[in-house]
Amino acid sequence: MIKVVSFKICPFVQRITALLEAKHIPYEIEYISLRDKPNWFLEISPHGQVPVLITESGQPLFESDAIAEYIEDAYAPLQKSVSAEQRAINRAWSYLASKNYLVQCSVQRSSDLATLKERANKLAKAFAAIEGVLGDSRYFNSQSIGMVDIAWLPLLHRAAIIEKHRCYDFLADYPKLKNWQQNLLSTGLAERSVSDDFESRFTEFYLSEETFLGKGSDVCSSQADQACITASCC
Ligand SMILES: N[C@@H](CCC(=O)N[C@@H](CS)C(=O)NCC(=O)O)C(=O)O
Missing domain, CATH: 3.40.30.10 (Glutaredoxin)
Known part of the structure; x- marks a missing residue:
């Protein structure tokens, strides 16, 4: 096995x-x-x-x-009949996700608002890029789950956990991405791909007293802060 x-x-x-x-x-x-x-x-x-x-x-x-x-x-491919060209496109969008995993980790570990905003700007560029190519289909330009969906799942799952625990939505400016996030999460793949104690381990590390996001009252104090962190004003 x-x-x-x-x-x-x-x-x-x-x-x-x-x-x-x-x-x-x-x-x-x-x-x-x-x-x-x-x-x-x-x-x-x-x-x-x-x-x-x-x-x-x-x-x-x-x-x-x-x-x-x-x-x-x-193993049997996730999606059948993907052309070589489409496979290359899918790989490129998948690499964009994996290149941003550590960026997202560093955003989440930021100890103050200024650092968080600076780091979140980099992540926002990737979010804006994929927002621009998402269509109306349920998953990444398809009605069935493919490699790009899987590559973006960790980013979207983590954003959802932060939103659940804090009034802070990294995806607030991206309606198509938000919709895609909901569709992906509704498959249950996010939970099935992590340990049972993932959420508590994740929040202990990223929403601790050492992180800006962990100091919940500061982040949640005003809608203006929320808007400023996520939007281009930063
Ligand atoms: N480029 C690697 C990155 C993997 C990575 O950064 N893993 C981290 C954990 S999320 C790690 O093993 N860190 C331990 C270390 O670098 O010593 C990959 O895509 O597999």
């Missing part, structure tokens, strides 16, 4: 587990501490990062983009 080496709140891992879930591919998962990485992990992960996926034949794979492409190539 496939094995995924994981860290509970890692978005790169969630992209991989979401893809496995979407394709109904059985897998086991092993969580490790990134502060105290086991030797066996360092031997199979050249850069010491999760996710690592160990294939059914025992081959360790690293780098989430490569792992996602392996899962798509080695």
Whole structure:
């Protein structure tokens, strides 16, 4: 059986587990501490990062983009008859998501409003870009879930958790993205691709007393703050 080496709140891992879930591919998962990485992990992960996926034949794979492409190539494709051109387009929009995972993490960890605004601007560029190409279909330019949906799921899931716990919506300026987020979340893939305690682990880290978002009363104090954080006024 496939094995995924994981860290509970890692978005790169969630992209991989979401893809496995979407394709109904059985897998086991092993969580490790990134502060105290086991030797066996360092031997199979050249850069010491999760996710690592160990294939059914025992081959360790690293780098989430490569792992996602392996899962798509080695198992029945998520969407049938995707042309080479469309596959390249899908990969490009997927890379835009994965390049912004750490950006979103840094936004969420910002300790003050000025830092949060500066970092959120970068994330907003990616959101604005995809807003511009989303159509009226349920998922990314399709009525069925595809690779781009899976790549964007961690970003949209995390934005939803922040919105639920704080009156702060990273997607407020992007109606199509918001709609896409709701459609994706309604599949249940977000929950199925993380551990049962994901939300509490996530909020403990990103909505702690150390983060601006965690100091809820400051963020929620006025609608003006909310608008200013998300909009181009920043
Ligand atoms: N480019 C890597 C990034 C993965 C990554 O940054 N993973 C983080 C956890 S979310 C990690 O393992 N950090 C530990 C470290 O860098 O030492 C990928 O796409 O797989």
